Amino acid sequence: MEQRVDTTPNCGNMLSGVGAFAIENGLIAATSPVTRVRIRNVNTGTFIEADVQTPNGVVEYEGSARIDGVPGTAAPVALTFLNAxxxxxxxxxxxxxxxxxxxxxxxxxxxxxxxxxxxxx
Structure with a gap:
């Protein structure tokens, strides 16, 4: 059996940070209260839309959203997987x-x- 790490899947936890990174680094202009960022998944050729909380045009990191298995809370980032x-x-x-x-x-x-x-x- 070949031993290898499969790097083709995507990770929703990692994807949730892509939109904030793009906004913080000026790659995407923020809109209030939410900024939708379209992300291309190069592994599958599909797209994911991330809705990032941006009240007053600034990324909001604080919030009450929880993810099972991840400590703490944060602002929600809704991910929509298109044609997946x-x-x-x-x-x-x-x-x-x-x-x-x-x-x-x-x-x-x-x-x-x-x-x-x-x-x-």
Whole structure:
């Protein structure tokens, strides 16, 4: 088995900082109260829209939004993944089934921005 790190998926946590970086560095002009930043995902050829909180035309970092597994709170950044269905495998359901069974456990395999598996814990 080949041992390698797959660098093709994107990371929503990292993506949430791209818009603020672009605004803070003058790449995008801020609008109040929210600035929409369009981000190209070079790994999939798709686009993501990030809605960055910019009251008075300034990036707001403080807020009450929480992410499971991440300590603290911050201003929300809404990410919209555009045309992300099937970007890794060519199909929303790579197995052609909405539910598969692995060792009698129902599993849904989905490719929407990145291939993943979902099951009830």
């Amino acid at each position: 269905a099937g970007t890794k495998t060519g199909k929303v359901f790579p197995t052609d089934n909405q539910i598969d069974y692995f060792d009698d456990v129902p599993v849904t395999c989905i490719d929407y921005g990145d291939a993943s598996r979902h099951y009830s814990g």
